[in-house]
Amino acid sequence: MNQRYRSHLFFGIVLGVVFGCAAARAQDVVVIVNNGVKATSASKDDIASVFTGDKSSLGDGSKVTPVTLKGGAVHEAFLKEYIGKGDAAYRTAWRSLVFTGQGTMPKTVDSEAAMVDYVAATPGAIGYVGKGTEHDKVKTLAIK
Amino acid sequence: MIRRILMVISLCIFAGPLLAQDLSNIQIHGFVTQGFLYSSHNNLFTMETSDGSARWTDAAVSLSDAISDKLHVGIQLHVYQLGELGGPNLQIDWATGDYRVNDRVKLVFGKVKTVYGLYNDSQDVDTVHLWTLLPESFYPVDNKNFTLAHYGADFYGTADFGTRRGKVSYRAYAGYRSLDLTGGYALELGVPVVGSAFTTGGGNMFGADLRWQTPLKDLLVGVSAIVTNLNGTATTGSLHIPYLGEPVEFVKFERGKFMAASEYKRVAPQLDLHLNNVDPYGYPAPVIPYNVVAVEDQRSWYVMSSYRLTEKLQVGAYYSHTGNAHVNGKLPINYSNDAVISGRFDFNSYFYAKLEGHFINGTSLNYYVDTNPNGETTATKMLAARIGFSF
Numbered sequence: 001m002n003q004r005y006r007s008h009l010f011f012g013i014v015l016g017v018v019f020g021c022a023a024a025r026a027q028d029v030v031v032i033v034n035n036g037v038k039a040t041s042a043s044k045d046d047i048a049s050v051f052t053g054d055k056s057s058l059g060d061g062s063k064v065t066p067v068t069l070k071g072g073a074v075h076e077a078f079l080k081e082y083i084g085k086g087d088a089a090y091r092t093a094w095r096s097l098v099f100t101g102q103g104t105m106p107k108t109v110d111s112e113a114a115m116v117d118y119v120a121a122t123p124g125a126i127g128y129v130g131k132g133t134e135h136d137k138v139k140t141l142a143i144k
Numbered sequence: 145m146i147r148r149i150l151m152v153i154s155l156c157i158f159a160g161p162l163l164a165q166d167l168s169n170i171q172i173h174g175f176v177t178q179g180f181l182y183s184s185h186n187n188l189f190t191m192e193t194s195d196g197s198a199r200w201t202d203a204a205v206s207l208s209d210a211i212s213d214k215l216h217v218g219i220q221l222h223v224y225q226l227g228e229l230g231g232p233n234l235q236i237d238w239a240t241g242d243y244r245v246n247d248r249v250k251l252v253f254g255k256v257k258t259v260y261g262l263y264n265d266s267q268d269v270d271t272v273h274l275w276t277l278l279p280e281s282f283y284p285v286d287n288k289n290f291t292l293a294h295y296g297a298d299f300y301g302t303a304d305f306g307t308r309r310g311k312v313s314y315r316a317y318a319g320y321r322s323l324d325l326t327g328g329y330a331l332e333l334g335v336p337v338v339g340s341a342f343t344t345g346g347g348n349m350f351g352a353d354l355r356w357q358t359p360l361k362d363l364l365v366g367v368s369a370i371v372t373n374l375n376g377t378a379t380t381g382s383l384h385i386p387y388l389g390e391p392v393e394f395v396k397f398e399r400g401k402f403m404a405a406s407e408y409k410r411v412a413p414q415l416d417l418h419l420n421n422v423d424p425y426g427y428p429a430p431v432i433p434y435n436v437v438a439v440e441d442q443r444s445w446y447v448m449s450s451y452r453l454t455e456k457l458q459v460g461a462y463y464s465h466t467g468n469a470h471v472n473g474k475l476p477i478n479y480s481n482d483a484v485i486s487g488r489f490d491f492n493s494y495f496y497a498k499l500e501g502h503f504i505n506g507t508s509l510n511y512y513v514d515t516n517p518n519g520e521t522t523a524t525k526m527l528a529a530r531i532g533f534s535f
Contacts, residue, residue: 045307045361054311054313055302056247061246063213086401088455088456091493095534096266099173099175099204099266100238101218101220101242101252104216105173
């Protein structure tokens with residue numbers, strides 16, 4: 001293996017590690033709801049509307065209350081996939097509702113485990129976790 | 145100025161640990177900002193901006209609670225100082241009971257922020273905007289207290305017509321809005337026009353807002369309209385503006401880090417002045433007869449755009465115009481144009497700073513006789529800066 005080939009290989013491995021460690025991809029995020037919520041699926045638009053304060057129910061009429069993560073790769077992936085904004089812009093939009101009297105800030109939790117616990121214990125709660133996170137206590141919504 | 149800056153910094157340090165408290169269901173949020181303005185010519189907003197002025201401070205605190213799934217209540221208190229405007233008195237920004245039957249049927253009552261155009265209800269909430277000053281042709285910072293909120297009730301909701309037709313948000317409201325006797329309108333219309341400061345003022349208001357989140361998901365179009373009047377009394381006379389309609393059309397496109405928006409408004413008020421004791425040769429009584437009717441045809445528009453370079457840094461620019469088409473449009477007193485470039489840096493989710501440059505041409509907005517006794521030059525440049533803390 002000559003030196004030039006080895007340096008290309010090394011560079012390729014480095015790039016693979018760097019991008020492999022990148023933020024969670026959208027398809028790795030699952031939307032979860034309290035087991036008492038009747039809906040089994042929802043559209044992306046419904047999820048976006050709920051998490052931006054536009055609506056408080058899913059397409060089938062199920063009332064839900066959003067809860068968000070404080071930050072992290074799963075949080076960023078969720079915002080990118082469903083809201084189309086970064087965290088700063090997302091929080092700003094909620095502040096606009098709060099300071100004009102049109103909404104209250106959604107509950108935030110520190111970790112995905114705390115998210116699962118909160119959604120499991122709170123009627124109507126809707127949140128999100130990484131696919132690999134244990135979430136047997138709650139229901140997963142299919143996104144159509 | 146140093147004392148004011150130290151006060152702001154102290155407030156931020158001691159308020160920091162509060163964060164956003166959630167005492168059972170009660171949420172407490174707040175913000176405090178400190179601004180600075182410097183203009184190359186003229187003085188704006190009753191401040192000595194040609195020397196540099198930091199007489200611009202805002203603070204607010206809100207409490208809200210979900211009494212039940214359907215009923216939310218809340219109140220926000222606000223205090224501001226902008227040159228000679230405002231003062232130490234706490235004002236109620238809004239205080240509402242909000243009852244939500246479902247997403248299509250909601251009712252809010254109390255002192256309600258007025259939804260009109262893109263930014264009327266949030267124009268005093270600096271923390272949510274990139275801009276240090278919103279386009280003054282639409283959201284004059286020295287007059288905002290008159291247009292911000294109304295005592296009354298709103299019916300509102302959102303109807304979702306699916307991916308192919310989009311969503312429509314609608315609102316209709318009725319109420320009364322009182323004239324802020326410490327605000328810009330009262331100062332502009334009081335002594336210079338009626339001859340003395342207003343002692344009472346206000347008007348009825350009926351309005352509606354319709355906005356369509358189009359099937360092109362990032363595009364919002366809408367129209368708002370207000371029908372309102374104004375009555376003000378002073379010791380030397382009174383002012384009556386009969387009911388007039390104020391429609392505004394707007395469009396906003398927001399995708400990822402990019403945003404573009406524009407609004408257009410045309411307002412044709414008629415001012416009926418009645419003056420009790422006029423001395424045509426004296427001051428400050430204006431040199432006009434006992435009764436006079438003045439008519440305007442004010443046309444305003446702006447275009448703006450912004451881009452989020454990083455999660456912490458946002459930049460943007462806008463061009464704003466207002467002009468009275470009823471008179472000679474070439475006279476500087478009858479128009480105002482403003483070209484603006486702006487930047488905002490968020491240190492973290494609580495602290496931020498803004499810096500903005502204005503290139504202003506025309507003198508129909510934001511100038512006061514007391515701070516410009518020798519008149520104004522047609523053009524001026526202005527630097528605006530602001531730091532803020534919100535939780």
